Amino acid sequence: MKKSRTKAPLSGYRVLDLTDEKGFFCGRILADLGADVVKIESPGGDSARNAACYRDLPLDERSATWFAYNTNKRSITLNIETSDGKGIFKRLAASADFVIESFPPGHLDSLGLGYASLREVNRRLILTSITPFGQTGPYWDFAASDIVAFAMSGIMYMVGDPDRPPLVMGMGQAYLQASLQAAAATMIAHYYRETSGDGQHIDVSVQESMAFISAFSTAVPQLWEFKKMKVRRGGPVSVRGELVKRIVWPCRDGQVAWWVDTGVMHRQTEGLVACMDTEGAAADLKEVNWSQIDLMKLRQEQMDYWQGQFGRFFLGHTKAELHQMALQWGFWLFPVSTVDEVLENPQLKHRHFWTKVVQPEMGKIITYPGPFFKSTEFAPRRQRAPSIGEHNEAVYQKELGFSGEELSVLKQLNVI
């Protein structure tokens, strides 16, 4: 059966997207599931459109972040602080299926547009609210940005080199994680809504979303609870409260990612040792019974000694050579890619992952990451990010029935 847009799970559903950077990505995920995601920007556009990405970016360049995460959406302008704006929003909400927002807690309530009010006009509506710490609680009104939430999540303490301050992870990772979790939660609520007819309010905390992930591979809360141990940063290593294992290594022309595996995964280490042996570089690594090594009993000095040998081998080869060897000998080595290398990656190219669209504001063809899943039923759209209010006519005139004159008046009044 042919794939079509109408077979996407959220085909025919509408999202009203009021988010800033805390929620752009959430909206994009819903768009990829087929929803008509309508970005509602203030008249003049989201301020985030102008936020420069890097320190040396000329101030009149458009924000790569905005374009990256707002592809596949439409845009209307609307000022929901005005009484006309509120009325229009309620009309849209009455027939929408989702509203996603990231205003400070209580803001929508203060405008008479909070969950209780929206539920009155549309019982099926799902409202997803993303805030730094949640809707309520002792920190509900804390000033926050990505680095603040990231710091308070427990993750930042583990990132970076021991001889320097802890590091934030760039490009707003706490916000992205919150968006990811918000999208998952929204779809759980969507399934429930489809079976019960009831919408609900989803309260997403950026801090808590990031704190959640500290509990798995890194076991941050457990190591304190069980052993009063803190998981400290150690550089390019995996931190797990036990033996420290290096994960990023210098090689002749850059870096590679690999680590020493023992126990169940021992074969990949053996693969590297066998490969090194063909160059006479395996030495006493050949004598080690990797499957039997118990990391709980191994001394750090012994691990460091072995890592020294592996490290010297890597230094003698380029990324490309090592990657080839890894594929041939079955060890889990991956070159560390710079951003240009990511775009050249043969696997991603084979999968037709990159999406090229014309982006008028930047005056050129832009390359974006593509859909994050493939389905046998549908193919997600590949549509450039909208210009400010690009779909005002389509939504306000064609759908809501405003005349051209009325739209001019609303513009004058700064409602749209």
Place this chain on the structure above:
Amino acid sequence: MDGKPAIDGVKILDFSWIIAGPLTTKILGEYGATVIKVESMLRPDAIRPYLPYGGGIPGVDRSAVFSNLNTSKYHLRLNLNNERGLDVARRLADVADVVIENFTAGTMERWGLDYDSLVKTNPDVIMVRASLQGQEGPFAKQGGIGLLMQGLAGLTLLAGWPDRAPVGPPLPYTDYVAPWLAIASIMGALAYRRKTGRGQLIDISQMEAAEWLVAPAIVDYAASNRIFHPMGNRHAYAVPHGAYRCRGEDRWVAIAVFTDGEWDSFCRTVNRQWTNDARFATFVDRKRHEDELDQLIEAWTVERTPEETMQVLQSAGVGCGVVQDGEDLHNDPQLKHRHHFNVLDHPEIGKHAISSAGFRLSETPARTFRAPLAGEHNEWLCKEILNMSDEEFVELLTGGAFE
């Protein structure tokens, strides 16, 4: 609210292991799905040795990481390399709503548990395959884990200092992207199937999903040929923005000032003279003198605990947060308010804190029950779901199907 969970009457057959797949099914389980975790103890889930162990005693069911990751699931100890064991898996796949796995491409094919095989007897099954790099392509068969693959994905760029090679995330960061996308797409597929009767195969490449975390750098490079290098703790349009040492051993706060208004409040709290200092008059000035400013700020923070610093600056409306460690998380009043940690009892580990995801649903809250022990539900699953007779169950048991 009528007490029903968000996901009612849905059976998920879970072949996944380590983090990405199990995290997906942990969440689906606590929102009401019946998750059947299939695992052979001849090749146990590689997450089982992750520390800490309950009581410091090693054991397959004693890891507090495994138990946190596998709450709200039923356990079927099953050997897929045993003919009878594989048959049980196929029978369960016939009645499952969703089948999920995160093996390297080709693994499920070997067992005849790939999508094309499953739809022969369960035509509307929903299958999710969350492999490292996708089901086809030149690198599809390369084994690995997210912790290392993230280097190839470009995620090492996410953390580092301008004067050093990047260090990257110290955890398998890509494992925390695919689960949320898997959940979203599974829920979408289930809703779609309710309306149309049609299932689907969803193919997620963990690497492709992870590219979204570095999308701005990719878009920027494609547009301008700028190669991204991490900037430490600095931010293009905020100053000050960074981590500052406080009183105590390895104690820090993060401070972020974006607007002129925040800068004024910041100065009034830390040092009023800075409002008259030509070095810091405008944003551009502050950026030019960022090193000096950071040193001056740290001279102030280093005399205070991070908690004091955070309270003082937050009272002035300035973004500041303690760089929290494990102890801080357990004492965090906001996380307490959200009941982030729920203590559950476990037969081997005893009572310990289970973490909550970052969202709360107002009508259908999560209901979490403890992680299962290995093989705990073999009998129940075989009899209840497969209507197996006692005789057959014993036959399978003695024949090695349940190893």
